[in-house]
Amino acid sequence: xxxxxxxxxxxxxxxxxxxxxxxRVLNVATQSRVNYSGMVQRITKTGLKPDIGCFVMFDxxxxxxxxLNFAADTAMEIYERYxxxxxxxxxxxxxxxxxxxxxxxxxxxxNQIVGDFTGKVRRELQTNITQSQPKMLVLNKQxxxxxxxxxxxxxxxxxxxxxxxxxxxxxxxxxxxxxxxxLHDFDSREVDADSLMDGEFANRERDAAPAxxxxxxxxxxxxxLKSLGM
Numbered sequence: 001x002x003x004x005x006x007x008x009x010x011x012x013x014x015x016x017x018x019x020x021x022x023x024r025v026l027n028v029a030t031q032s033r034v035n036y037s038g039m040v041q042r043i044t045k046t047g048l049k050p051d052i053g054c055f056v057m058f059d060x061x062x063x064x065x066x067x068l069n070f071a072a073d074t075a076m077e078i079y080e081r082y083x084x085x086x087x088x089x090x091x092x093x094x095x096x097x098x099x100x101x102x103x104x105x106x107x108x109x110x111n112q113i114v115g116d117f118t119g120k121v122r123r124e125l126q127t128n129i130t131q132s133q134p135k136m137l138v139l140n141k142q143x144x145x146x147x148x149x150x151x152x153x154x155x156x157x158x159x160x161x162x163x164x165x166x167x168x169x170x171x172x173x174x175x176x177x178x179x180x181x182x183l184h185d186f187d188s189r190e191v192d193a194d195s196l197m198d199g200e201f202a203n204r205e206r207d208a209a210p211a212x213x214x215x216x217x218x219x220x221x222x223x224x225l226k227s228l229g230m
Contacts, residue, residue: 008179008180008181008182009124009125009179009180009181009182010178010179010180011155011157011175011177011178012040012157014121014173014175015040015157015159015173017117017120017121017124018066018113018117018171018173019036019159019161019171021113021114021116021117021120022034022036022068022113022161022171023035023036023161024116025109025112025113025116026078026109026113029081029082029085029109029112030078030081030082030085031081031085032081032163032164033163033164034161034162034163034164035161035162036159036160036161036162036171037159037160037161037162039160040157040158040159041157041158041159042156042157043156043157043158043172044156045146045156046065046067046146046147046156046172046173046174047067047144047145047146047147047172048067048069048137048139048144048145048147049069049139049144049170050069050071050139050140050141050143050144051070051071051072051075051097051138051139051140052069052070052072052075052097052102052103052106052136052137052138052139053067053068053069053070053136053137053139053145054067054068054069054070054106054107054110054134054135054136054137055067055068055134055135055147056110056111056114056131056132056133056134056135057131057132058114058118058129058130058131058132059129059130060127060128060129060130061121061125061127061128061129062127062129062175062176062178063150063151063175063176064129064151064173064174064175064176065147065172065173065174065175066110066113066114066117066171066172066173067147067170067171067172067173067174068106068110068113068169068170068171068172069169069170069172070106070169071167071168071169072097073165073167074163074167074168074169075097075102075106075169076097076102077163077164077165077167078105078106078109078163079093079094079097079101079102079105079106080093082105082109083105097138098138103136103138104136106136107134107135107136108134110134110136111131111133111134114131114134115131118130118131125180127180151174151175151176152176153176153177154174154175154176154177155174155175155176155177156172156173156174157172157173158170158171158172158173159171159173
């Protein structure tokens with residue numbers, strides 16, 4: 001293969017994919033805008049820092065660790081937006097970041113973030129990784145915990161994220177030094193056998209079903225417009 005034509009997917013690409021998963025999950029969950037810095041830090045160790053630290057290990061095609069560290073104000077903003085979006089009355093929300101409910105929600109969101117990331121890895125890199133259950137710790141200002149990783153040649157990065165209210169949190173990633181080199185073109189959807197089977201079944205049902213009448217579709221559109229007061 002011509003080296004100039006090789007498609008190489010390395011640490012920074014994995015990091016960007018993970019950052020995009022953070023943004024996608026939190027934007028949908030909180031119905032607000034979360035962004036990340038255009039700069040990334042090379043770091044020498046990962047750790048949990050105040051006020052809430054979460055981490056997830058993953059293993060399989062490659063091994064790594066994801067850490068999210070939230071200040072109290074950041075955690076409360078994300079928690080409140082998420083719960084309000086889910087329909088919870090503001091009067092019933094937790095008042096302090098030390099509440100178990102806040103930690104549980106941050107852990108659930110982290111689980112969704114890493115799940116979104118591992119799904120993209122399966123589709124786009126044609127390899128499989130599995131994740132551990134998220135672990136959360138509420139930390140006071142005097143406590144920082146280092147997280148050791150079973151990595152031979154770890155590469156570590158930190159990225160700064162900003163919420164809609166300009167509160168800050170940090171993502172840290174530690175992974176084995178690895179590169180994915182594309183050998184040939186492929187459809188990323190081919191990797192997920194379950195999706196392929198579901199799609200094939202849906203296509204058969206669609207082919208077997210009679211075509212909907214255009215008149216009925218027009219009626220549906222009219223009903224929708226009427227319900228919107230248009």
